[in-house]
Amino acid sequence: MKGIIPWGIGAAAVVVWASVAAGQAASYHGWRVVEVEARNAAELDAIVSLGGDIWTHGHGIGRFEVLFSPEQYARLAAMGVPHRTMIENVQALVDQERARLGAGGPAAGAGDEWYQDFKDYEAVIARIVELGATYPELAQVETFGLSLEGRELVAIRITGPGDPTDRPGLLFTGTQHAREWISPMTVTYIAERLLEDYGQDEAVTTLVDSAVVHIIPIVNPDGYAFTWAPDGNRFWRKTRSDYGLECIGVDPNRNWDFAWGGEGSSGDSCSETYRGPEPFSEVETQAVSAYIVSHPELAAHIDFHSYGQLVLSPWGYTSTLPEEQPTFDVLNSLMAGAILETHDEVYVAGPVYTTLYPASGVMPDWTFGAEDILAWTIELRPETAGQGGFVLPPDQIIPTCEEAFSAVMALGGVVTSPLTVSLGEALPPFARADEPTTLAAVVLEGTSTLTSLQLRYRFGTDAGYQAAPMVPEEGVTFVGELPPGEAGQVAEFYIEAVAASGDTVTDPPAGPDAPYALSVWDVHVAFADAMESDTGWTVGSPDDTATTGIWERADPEGTAAQPAEDHSVDGTMCWITGAAAGSSTGANDVDGGSTTLTSPRFDASVPELFIHEDTLLTYARWYSNNQGANPNQDSLPVLISNDDGQTWTELELVTENAGTWVVRTFSIAGIIEPTDQMRLRLIARDEEPGSIVEAGLDDVEVGVIGIQCPGADYNEDGAINIFDFLAFQAGFLAQEPCADVNQDGVYNIFDFLAFQGLFGGG
Numbered sequence: 001m002k003g004i005i006p007w008g009i010g011a012a013a014v015v016v017w018a019s020v021a022a023g024q025a026a027s028y029h030g031w032r033v034v035e036v037e038a039r040n041a042a043e044l045d046a047i048v049s050l051g052g053d054i055w056t057h058g059h060g061i062g063r064f065e066v067l068f069s070p071e072q073y074a075r076l077a078a079m080g081v082p083h084r085t086m087i088e089n090v091q092a093l094v095d096q097e098r099a100r101l102g103a104g105g106p107a108a109g110a111g112d113e114w115y116q117d118f119k120d121y122e123a124v125i126a127r128i129v130e131l132g133a134t135y136p137e138l139a140q141v142e143t144f145g146l147s148l149e150g151r152e153l154v155a156i157r158i159t160g161p162g163d164p165t166d167r168p169g170l171l172f173t174g175t176q177h178a179r180e181w182i183s184p185m186t187v188t189y190i191a192e193r194l195l196e197d198y199g200q201d202e203a204v205t206t207l208v209d210s211a212v213v214h215i216i217p218i219v220n221p222d223g224y225a226f227t228w229a230p231d232g233n234r235f236w237r238k239t240r241s242d243y244g245l246e247c248i249g250v251d252p253n254r255n256w257d258f259a260w261g262g263e264g265s266s267g268d269s270c271s272e273t274y275r276g277p278e279p280f281s282e283v284e285t286q287a288v289s290a291y292i293v294s295h296p297e298l299a300a301h302i303d304f305h306s307y308g309q310l311v312l313s314p315w316g317y318t319s320t321l322p323e324e325q326p327t328f329d330v331l332n333s334l335m336a337g338a339i340l341e342t343h344d345e346v347y348v349a350g351p352v353y354t355t356l357y358p359a360s361g362v363m364p365d366w367t368f369g370a371e372d373i374l375a376w377t378i379e380l381r382p383e384t385a386g387q388g389g390f391v392l393p394p395d396q397i398i399p400t401c402e403e404a405f406s407a408v409m410a411l412g413g414v415v416t417s418p419l420t421v422s423l424g425e426a427l428p429p430f431a432r433a434d435e436p437t438t439l440a441a442v443v444l445e446g447t448s449t450l451t452s453l454q455l456r457y458r459f460g461t462d463a464g465y466q467a468a469p470m471v472p473e474e475g476v477t478f479v480g481e482l483p484p485g486e487a488g489q490v491a492e493f494y495i496e497a498v499a500a501s502g503d504t505v506t507d508p509p510a511g512p513d514a515p516y517a518l519s520v521w522d523v524h525v526a527f528a529d530a531m532e533s534d535t536g537w538t539v540g541s542p543d544d545t546a547t548t549g550i551w552e553r554a555d556p557e558g559t560a561a562q563p564a565e566d567h568s569v570d571g572t573m574c575w576i577t578g579a580a581a582g583s584s585t586g587a588n589d590v591d592g593g594s595t596t597l598t599s600p601r602f603d604a605s606v607p608e609l610f611i612h613e614d615t616l617l618t619y620a621r622w623y624s625n626n627q628g629a630n631p632n633q634d635s636l637p638v639l640i641s642n643d644d645g646q647t648w649t650e651l652e653l654v655t656e657n658a659g660t661w662v663v664r665t666f667s668i669a670g671i672i673e674p675t676d677q678m679r680l681r682l683i684a685r686d687e688e689p690g691s692i693v694e695a696g697l698d699d700v701e702v703g704v705i706g707i708q709c710p711g712a713d714y715n716e717d718g719a720i721n722i723f724d725f726l727a728f729q730a731g732f733l734a735q736e737p738c739a740d741v742n743q744d745g746v747y748n749i750f751d752f753l754a755f756q757g758l759f760g761g762g
């Protein structure tokens with residue numbers, strides 16, 4: 001077991017990183033990358049003790065990807081733990097890549113052509129130097145040190161003309177890890193886009209004019225060169241330093257002088273996470289850290305790695321969240337959101353320690369912890385080894401660069417603005433006529449501080465804007481209330497923040513000229529259930545075959561696949577498939593077929609005298625099917641019936657593994673005719689071959705929205721008399737929706753007759 005360094009993070013979750021024979025392998029013939037699943041601590045130990053090179057890293061118990069030699073794989077296969085091969089023959093993949101690069105060569109290309117394939121150390125540096133020469137007014141290229149083997153450590157600094165003294169600095173670093181070839185491509189692309197689009201694209205121009213961008217494309221030149229060398233190793237990760245120990249190389253991303261030597265780093269020279277003999281033992285981390293210290297303007301930093309598609313904020317060394325977590329939360333989702341919008345790729349965002357695994361002595365912990373720079377690790381494409389792992393197909397380069405650039409622009413926008421204000425949550429589907437609508441805002445301070453925050457709103461486009469205060473709720477989150485309006489009106493609003501600098505910032509950016517808009521409606525609640533008590537849901541159907549994980553109303557116990565809490569703000573109960581955690585993730589999940597949950601019957605018919613706009617069904621659901629031996633092969637149908645369960649219409653087929661409660665709202669009027677015989681149904685199922693399936697449901701609400709008309713008591717004073725007739729007449733002239741009594745879309749004599757009918761009848 002030499003060279004295997006397990007470390008504990010508590011009783012249940014143990015994360016381990018094997019020492020690697022791969023580091024020494026010249027050829028990977030017959031080696032394979034396998035996704036393994038450790039179902040418990042003992043299995044995790046056993047898998048790790050095989051000594052494979054762990055390529056992706058989960059939370060210990062669970063699934064992760066490992067590079068195994070043929071011997072290691074034979075032992076894995078004999079162990080009987082669930083696994084599947086992601087890359088059958090690693091050498092074939094390497095050969096293919098080498099042949100392609102040999103044929104096309106990493107030669108310089110013009111424009112986008114350069115990004116058609118990966119580039120070696122010389123080509124990347126040449127590109128950076130060329131950028132500096134092409135844009136001398138904007139860019140400066142500097143060699144700030146030498147690697148151990150004497151290669152230049154190069155930075156490009158980009159800022160617009162004028163005095164840069166007060167401009168905040170942004171730092172983007174690449175290639176700490178040699179085998180992560182998409183990293184230098186990405187940071188080079190960032191430099192290139194900033195320079196090329198300057199003066200063309202407004203956001204880029206603003207960013208370049210108001211910030212100083214520092215890009216260090218290759219932090220570990222010797223390691224990178226080694227992954228390209230004919231007698232090198234494509235999967236080399238570390239530096240090339242030799243301390244006369246058993247193995248050479250130090251993980252630069254465990255060598256930084258912040259929490260150095262802690263959890264998630266190794267003292268074994270043969271480990272892929274060898275931290276080195278002392279903090280900053282490597283000349284490369286020394287030089288890069290000195291560069292950073294000499295640029296005190298730096299305010300934010302992203303260190304680009306691959307792979308896994310993750311946006312990771314500090315800390316790596318501890319599970320304790322930083323005080324700045326609310327800011328990281330906002331920026332994590334801002335960047336992940338910007339990435340998603342670019343090419344629809346999901347990057348999971350969160351703190352390193354909980355999202356990935358503990359790691360000490362990492363660069364972003366140092367830039368954040370020691371230098372007070374907001375810092376991230378972004379793990380680029382692909383998501384899994386099935387898509388090549390470190391050997392990313394070259395057609396992935398440009399899209400990966402583009403999505404990373406979106407994250408950079410999102411971060412840059414925040415850092416260079418006095419304030420950034422945004423809606424805290426998605427817009428609600430409508431505003432209520434009977435009670436205020438609570439709206440949340442998030443304010444991030446960039447180059448200034450917040451002095452006042454208001455919700456500015458109006459009902460109807462002729463009215464003037466009114467102001468309501470927004471008060472601090474927690475950290476960077478503020479809340480305010482949009483007062484109730486009248487059904488049928490449109491509420492327009494925007495959030496206005498004033499900075500100490502005197503700048504006013506609004507969301508949406510155009511403020512009153514292009515505000516948010518919500519229709520105001522009366523709501524007739526047809527059904528509302530937070531699952532805290534028994535309201536008559538039924539479990540089971542004749543087709544059900546599941547043997548475990550049957551739906552139950554309970555307070556769930558958390559597992560890797562199931563929530564630890566229900567969804568409701570108040571309360572603890574929800575519907576869940578097998579609430580108990582059991583001995584492993586797969587203990588009480590759905591097995592052996594389906595289990596059906598059906599709501600009680602509810603009346604969603606349109607009330608009397610109600611001008612029907614829509615019928616909205618909202619629920620919070622949980623679904624997990626990305627673990628186990630055959631992940632992502634099941635699905636969860638959500639069905640609705642308007643004939644008391646005789647026939648069903650599909651609302652959605654859930655396959656998304658969100659890892660959180662997901663709230664969905666459906667306009668059911670567009671899907672099914674609402675009646676007084678409605679039911680909702682969820683079928684959780686684990687079909688052959690078996691996998692881990694967990695589902696949950698909470699906070700179901702059905703609202704009929706529209707305008708509740710007063711009928712004969714038109715002025716709503718409780719008495720039916722001549723004044724109602726006069727009120728109706730006024731309403732008719734003002735073309736109030738309720739004055740179109742027969743709802744035929746025109747205001748005419750027939751409405752008078754219809755009102756007379758109500759009047760007479762009332």
Ligand code: 0X9
Binds near residue numbers: 055314316363377379
């Ligand atoms: O382990 C690492 O160094 C990084 N992952 S990789 O697979 N590219 O090697 C992640 C480091 C993340 N840690 C922090 N930023 N704290």
Ligand code: ZN
Binds near residue numbers: 176
């Ligand atoms: Zn890395």
